Amino acid sequence: MLERLELKDLTVRYGRNILLKNLCGSFSRRQINLVVGRAGSGKSTLLRVLAGFHKEYEGSVLADGQVFEPSGNISLAFQNPEALFFNGTVAEEVGYALKMRKMSAREIEPIARQWLQKWGLDPDRCWLNHPLELSGGEKRRLALAACTVFLPPVVLLDEPLAGLDAQGQRDLISLLSGMATDHIVIVVTHEPELLLEQSGSLLYLHADGCKSLKPAEFLRLALADSSFFPLPEWYRYAVRHFAQSSDLPNLRADDVYRFVKTRERMHADQL
Amino acid sequence: MQISYKPGNGLLYSLNPMIKGAIAFSAIVFFSLNTLGLVAMTAITAVMLLVSRLSGVELGDIFMSVRRILLLLAIVGLIQGFGAEGFSLVDACAAMIRILGVFLVAGVYVTVSSQSELTFFWEACFRPLGLIGFPAREFALVMVIAVRFFPVILGEIDRIRMAQVARGAKLDGGGLLASAAALMPLMIPTLTQAIIRAGELAIAMEARGYRVSAQRTRYQRFRFGIVDLFAILIPVMLLAYLLRPFFYTAG
């Protein structure tokens, strides 16, 4: 079982343009590893490097100290779910990865149905539909199901939250935290606030240098400077007096409320 | 690595789209019909590549996609190579360079021509047909969609390979033939998908006000420069050379 993926001085290029320079960082098990950054900062490209699709890079990717061999060990859910589809039905699409692993059709069907269900797609309703004739969010769910059904050691997800409804987001969070115990889960997202609780590390990509941060550090930096990462106004306002604390709450109403109340009580006691 | 338009400012880029199109098509006809012999053909190909390189075309991408037709090249080489006196390497190479030439011309042409230049060229070519009642604009629409999909469909095999690897398939498919065989069952779904996608693109164009019957204006302005005046000699000369047997018989 893989424990850690490490980036050693990774420099990624497109032709003559350097996109990521001397990137260091690591991704481990038992947590969701987040990657955030502005549009065009190279998040999708980084996932393509890890998946072995983008080869213009120097430096190395190590898996528990050895050079990482992506082929066969990863799944990558592309930012555009449609780019993943090449079968005629939803059933074949989820079943593909299992078929590749030499499972028989009889073994595949129940597992495939179960995974569709897990990702919130009703198998009875869409089993024989064409993947391109699903709604946007249903396509995303199908892509995620197809990429996780075979339980690869490393799971790379590019913007998995885009297009998911509230229930889909909850399913995603619980499924990924479950998978993270045995797999390395790396998630690129523009909504890190939804996954901060489950995440242990966050890689922040930026043209002027990349940072590897703990979720709390990330929140503190974002509060100090909204151009670092714009947190919602209500949150900034709610915790404005405690922006330096080391245990900033996640962006959930009850967490923030409880945090602010305890702090205010502590403050009142001190006076 | 797809062959598709890459913006640039070099010589080939600056040609008028009509001239560009005329050169490309006469060169394709020239390469596919001509039998100048191996040495001359190789020289012409080399000159063409040199001019492209000097115009700032990244030949790397084009060479990379030559891989996709390697199998075809080998088969053609084999078939053409066997003559009355057994296998002739020169004949085989001559046959291969013809196909390679066509492929390279098409590749360079697509790389230096933007979408609107291609549309412009086709619409202009079909316009005379419109006079005799041929649905020229409808045809141009089909061409626009086809051009948009040319790189997509060329890249489709790569995309599917990538989608498979993205779901844990191993990259080493065991050579070209094996991987081609593995893709066979996917032919029909791929075709269906391409049709759905093309339909979606047509809808997207319609949603932005594209109507086949409507009068459009053009954003890019295509000038006819001094270079074009010289460049026009290339298709004229190529065509004259190709049509030379007819002049002889006439004279």
Place this chain on the structure above:
Amino acid sequence: MIVFDQVSFWYKDLTETSFRLKEVSFSLAKGCINGIIGGNGSGKSTVARLMTGLMPVNSGTVTVFGKDPYHQLLHSGFLAGIIFQNPENQIVGATVEEDLAFGLENLGLSHAEMHCRIIETAARFGLGSLLREPVANLSGGQKQLLCIASVMVMEPAWVIFDEPTSHLDPWSRIDFWKIIDEFVHHHDLGVVIVSQLAEDLARYERILGFSSGSLLFQGSREEFKQAGAEIHEHFNYPEEWKYEQLLAAEHA
């Protein structure tokens, strides 16, 4: 005005389990930010496509400015612009500039006018430095911005946005909303915005909430806040409002 009157719609063949838009009626006016919310597969994109006349309804009527958008689209151009959900399938040009120009060419504008609008719009959406970039090289968020810009550059009277913010980074989302605010309240643009993001929902001024093809809720933002848990549970209720409620409960 966009008016739906008893509109029903289904794709191809109707079966027991297949999706059906069930006799939906509502009307949306300019001057405020109209939003559509609902779960995956609830029919939001379907409604958006019907508004722009890309498909005919099976029963009932859709009107935009009193006209049928489906017939209008076939015969004399569109009544409302649309930005589709997936940024990948709607880019027509090979470069950013070409794609921005495509819609303008269809409008039959002069070169000078096109140039002016392209420069202005590209600058507004932060695409100025990417004008000559091939679209295949753009990142997901850049593509989505381009899709938005390519429709906005045509200056339609109504624009339907189908999840316009899903791939934008949080910085661009703020800019997007600034632009929308300005256009709706100062330039007489009619907008309908579909989104899954709770933060977007908090910005809607009028809300349509769908669930499995039925219109479950319609009303103003305040009405939505008051609608009660059995309505809220179908949607992505913003944390911001939950926090407000916690504070309000404390003061009560």
